[in-house]
Each structure stands twice: as C-alpha cells, then as structure tokens.
Amino acid sequence: MTDFSKTKAQFHIPEGMIYLDGNSLGPLPKAAPAKMQAVMQDEWGEMLITGWNKAGWMAQPTRVGDRIARLIGAEEGHVVMGDTLSIKVYQALASALEMRPERKVILSDSGNFPSDLYMAEGLIKSLGQGHELRVVAPEEVEANITEEVAVTLITEVDYRTGRLHDMAALTEKAHAAGALTVWDLAHTAGATDVRVAEAGADFAVGCTYKYLNGGPGAPAFIYVAPRHADVARPALSGWLGHEAPFAFDQSYRPGAGIERMRVGTPPVLALAALEAALDIWDMTDMAAIRAKSKELTTLFAEEVSRRCPMLTLASPEDPEARGSQVSFIFEEGYAAMQALIARGVIGDFRAPEIMRFGFTPLYIDAADVMRAVEIIDEVMTGKLWDREDYKARAAVT
C-alpha cells in the first residue's frame, strides 16, 4: 500500500495552487535542489574531471535508465537516458526502418504528438528512399497495419484527449503483419501501468519532465527490446555509443546492447535532478499509481460533467481507456482556462478548444480534485472569464 500523503509531502506545490498540469511539467521535488547542490559542489566542484569515474557520471545514463525501466515494465539493462524525446523518436525510427528495408510505410495517427510526425517527416526526406508517413485516425490504426508497414509510430496516450491505445493488441497486430513498433510513452511513463516487455514493444521512447518530475527539459529515454538490442544499428552513432569510447578509434563499432543508443556526453546536472525525482517513486509502484489515478480522473470527469453541462468530455468515459488526464471541449476554453489559472487551478489549453487537466496521485488527492471541481463550477457557471481573452490562441507548452 502506498501512503500518498507521504509522496505528496515530497513535492513543493505553491500555496493555494491545485496543480493539474503535471502532464506537461511536473512540480519540483523538495529534495531536488539539495541533490543538485551536492552534484554541483561536491562532484563537479571538487572532483572536476575525475567525476566521470569517481562520481559515476559515465554510468549515470544506464543507472537512471534502470530506474525508468522499473516504471515502464522494461527488462533491466535495456533503457538508457539522453537527448530529447524528439531525438529518441528519430533514433528508434531510423533503426526500425533499417530492420525492414523492403517496406516503406511508417504508420502513425493524428492523435500523435506533432513532433513525432515532424521527426518522421524529416527522417524520410533525409533518407530519400521513398518512405511514406501514413497518418490515420487513432481508431483506424489497427485496420491500417498491413504488410506495407515497416514500423508503427504511436504515442500511447493522446496528449489532447488522454485516449489510451492498447499497446499489447496493436503490437501483436503489428508483429503478425511483420511490422515493428515504436511506442512513445511521453504521457504514459509514470502515469499508467505500462509494461513494454509484456506487450512485446520493439522500441519505446519517452520524456521525464511530465509525470516523472525531472524538471524543465529533463532528458529523454529509449528502450530497445533485448531481442533487437545487439541488432539495431544506431543511426546517431556518437562516441559514447561506441564499443570502446576511450580507444578513440577512427571507425565506429556499436557498443553492446542498449549502450549503442547513447550518443554524446550525458547531461549530468539534468540527470541529477531527475534522480532526486525518481527517489519518490521508490515509495510506490505503478499498479498503485494507476489504481489511484483512475479513481481521481473518474471523480473529476463525473463531477465536472455533472455540474458543468457546457463542457463536453473529450476523454474516454471508461477510465481503462484513458491515461491520467481528463480533457473537455469548450469553445471559449482558452479564456476559461485563464480564469481558472487566476484562481489557482492550473490546467492547460490545447488549440483549438481543449481544456486539459492532468492528475498525478503522487501529489494530487481527492480533496484537491473536489476543490478544483468547486472552482471550475464557479468559473463555468458564473461565466467568470474575460471575454477579451476569447479567441486568443496563445498557449504555453
């Protein structure tokens, strides 16, 4: 049993704020600043160059990767940290395409995060080999997994609606058609009880600044299934993915397994902040998080739907079919969200008319949900937003 009051106490949440935007940027773990100071002063400051060995910086990407592995149901030793999620998408996709040279279709869906589609587009143009990015509606993915498909590139949870794909079923379908799968876990890692190994995923990538609370711009991760780990050719063949980085050979030889997915020098300071955030995960497990998350999102979706009929639920009603967020469609959503934020309920807005609210059991409890519902009711029923804001379409990430 997880004691969520204890995990909640690990976070700094500003006084009076109900933070329902952890699906965009997680809050500050109270221990992170001290951890960062220690790494900066005791390691960088005192050890300087010897920190690479003495402080274990060189092994940090796989050491942290193993902690992520536990949260996404990956085998130990098969996740490594580094770069940004967009780079990791490119890396996984490039490797996967080479493993299916006779096929030319990358299958994705319109619920995917745009950067994934952009990176695929960029890769296809660079390759110049006649690949096609085929983007279908989320509900049509399964039917479109044909023998033309080299690889599926799917984000498990839709960043706007929270709709959850069935990873195991789609992966099975892909494998039956001879295709590979790249799963983007941006809205999954730390949010749902994802099990990449059980689902048979070939590649998985994700970021750590949302539900994992690693801080703004925290590093990404990549998982490669053990059966591919020594086969996949790294397109981004940097020196730290070399079999012997410090031999300074002139030719590249990929390192063993997941090591080859390392590229450049690891972001030591950023990973230190993430390590402090991951300590909190030692107090719980994904099964407990997922159970609590479903309770919270259900309570929120039901209460808001009941009290605010002008809001149309954009997320699946069935908690099993959604991630850890609840979204509503509302034409004046941008303005309404500004009014909520001014009253301490922090969600966000995604064009053209989605109001998004994320729920993280680590620091959000049922009392927070009910307080948020009261404020939303007040704002929506009282039409308390600024009409001048209506139609404004600026947005924060």
Added chain:
Amino acid sequence: MTDFSKTKAQFHIPEGMIYLDGNSLGPLPKAAPAKMQAVMQDEWGEMLITGWNKAGWMAQPTRVGDRIARLIGAEEGHVVMGDTLSIKVYQALASALEMRPERKVILSDSGNFPSDLYMAEGLIKSLGQGHELRVVAPEEVEANITEEVAVTLITEVDYRTGRLHDMAALTEKAHAAGALTVWDLAHTAGATDVRVAEAGADFAVGCTYKYLNGGPGAPAFIYVAPRHADVARPALSGWLGHEAPFAFDQSYRPGAGIERMRVGTPPVLALAALEAALDIWDMTDMAAIRAKSKELTTLFAEEVSRRCPMLTLASPEDPEARGSQVSFIFEEGYAAMQALIARGVIGDFRAPEIMRFGFTPLYIDAADVMRAVEIIDEVMTGKLWDREDYKARAAVT
C-alpha cells in the same frame, strides 16, 4: 584590459590543485550553484508550467546562443543552444549534404575528434546514397579540397596536439571548390579568438563544458551562416524548430533562420548553469583571452621542454599555430600523469602516449604555470610514477 585576478576569483578550484584540464571539463563557477537554486526554486518551483513564458525558458536557447555568438565572432541571432555536440555535428552535416546533392565526399582529417567521424559514418549509412567519408592527415586537408567534396568536417583545434587549423584559409579554399564547411569549435570556443563570420564558415558547432565552463554534459550550440539560415533544411525537424510550435500542425514547416535548428524541449536547468558561467565572460573578451593564453602556453611549453628533455612536444611550437593546450609525447605518459594528478597537477592522458595540459586564462595565471612546471620537473626528473601504472590504458574523458 581584463583583470584576470578578478575572473580567477569567480571559480571554485579545490585547495592546492592546479587545474590544467579545462579543455576537457571546466571548473565550477562560484555563482552557478546559486543561479541553479534560483531557477529550480523560484522558477520551476513557483512558476511551474508558466515558467516557459514568465521565466523566459522558451527563448533561453537563442538568448544564451547570442552570448556564445559574441565569443565565436558570429552574427547576433544566428546561434542556438541544444542537444549534444555529436547531434549538432549530424544536424549540420545533414543540412550541408543536401545543399550539395551532386557531390558525395565529406572531407575530414585524422585529427578530428572520433565522435565527429562516427556521426558522419552513421549519417552516410542511413542515407545510403553512396557518400564517402574521406579522412586525410591534418596537413593534407587543403590539398584534398577538390570539386568532389560536398562539405569539409573539421575540428579547428586537434584534441590531442592542440594544432590549430586556419579556418579562414580552409574555408576560402572550400568555397573556391564549391564545397561547404562545418567547423567543430569544441576546443576553440572560449579558447581562441575564433571569428566564424569573418572566416565565412557555413556551419559551426561546439560544446560548452570545456573552456566555457557550463558543467558536465552542458548543452551544445550550432551556428548557421545568415546566407544559409533560411535555406538549410533541418534533418532533425523537431517541434521547437517548427514555424509555429504551438499550432500543433500535423506537417512540419521550418522556423525562420536559426530557430529551425532547435529540436526538442530545451534543457532549462543545464542552460541555467551555463548562463552563470557566461556571466564571467562579460568581464573579458576573446582578444584578451587569446593573448594571455599564448603567453601561458608558451611559458609552459618552453619551461617543460627545457627542464624535461624526456618529454617530446606534440603541440606546434608557434603559439599562433596552436589552441589553448600543450601536449607532450611520453611512452609512460599514463603512469606519469597519474603521478602528477596525485600531486595536484591535473592534466589528462590520451592514448597511446599523449600527456595533455589545457590553459584557461580565466583561472590559470603565470604563477600556476610555474608551480605546475616545478612539480612536473620533480616527477619527470625523479621518475616518481608507479611503474605498475605503466601500460595501463584506462583513461577519463
């Protein structure tokens, strides 16, 4: 006139240490921990998601890029931060190759840092379009710039010997042959008075954890000449390089100028540490740094050569022809370096037999150099290293 005693006071150097390895990892700026605390607590902690606008995180990569631009002689608005140097090499190279579709040769030299060669190798394999990575001896680069060459990929200062290429001359030669240039400034930025705009460089990339003191794994930068900035197609087409990232369009449209070289979410915390380091550069300029650097490396090279005849100078004798480091060849160099490190003189070793010493006027003065010379003399003349260490070939980065 720069007061170098004032810049020196800005760094934390452990008691009794003479740190001659800033060409690998720069030391901790004293102001960096407090800056990091402020960003973590006042920005991430208090502003949370609104930090992207309120704290200026979204503009941070170009804001910091402009400060780097000043140090490398680039035009304002044409440098952006992000990713690692290896990724930036790939990005520049991929764009350059597309600008010379009829040419198939990437010309580099054996003095280049291996990761640059590896990234080129990986890109060539991915493209599958018959490109060739042609690696010649450093002194043969010029003669090999032919009309076959699409792009030269040259690190200005050799990481082992400190030998400095003539950027302006090689760029002129490349342009005369119709080729483009990608310059790697890893050992140049903050070390020599490089002027990418004056030299006519097409692309330049570099890291910030060496002479720029941004901390272990600090982010990289990329420069694209204004004449190419709206032409170069970004192969790594991530959402933050999109013309309108928050429109969440399904198709990629490159942003204006250098913005298109952004890829994923910026590493806010890592960039904060770098910003603290860059404040120190406001106290000086590259002309002053370069003049002082030449004094220090000359003093060191002459004194060590005179006192320790068993050490063979591996760096050019002419200070104009080398960067800000001095290297010696010594068969038992690994063991000898361990003995120096044990006595507080921190240099490093590069296989098979190079002892490297870096000099950074920001925090190294002539008195430090002379103290280091005394200790080196003592160790070398007295043969004070552990013979058991001889032949050991482990190395730190």
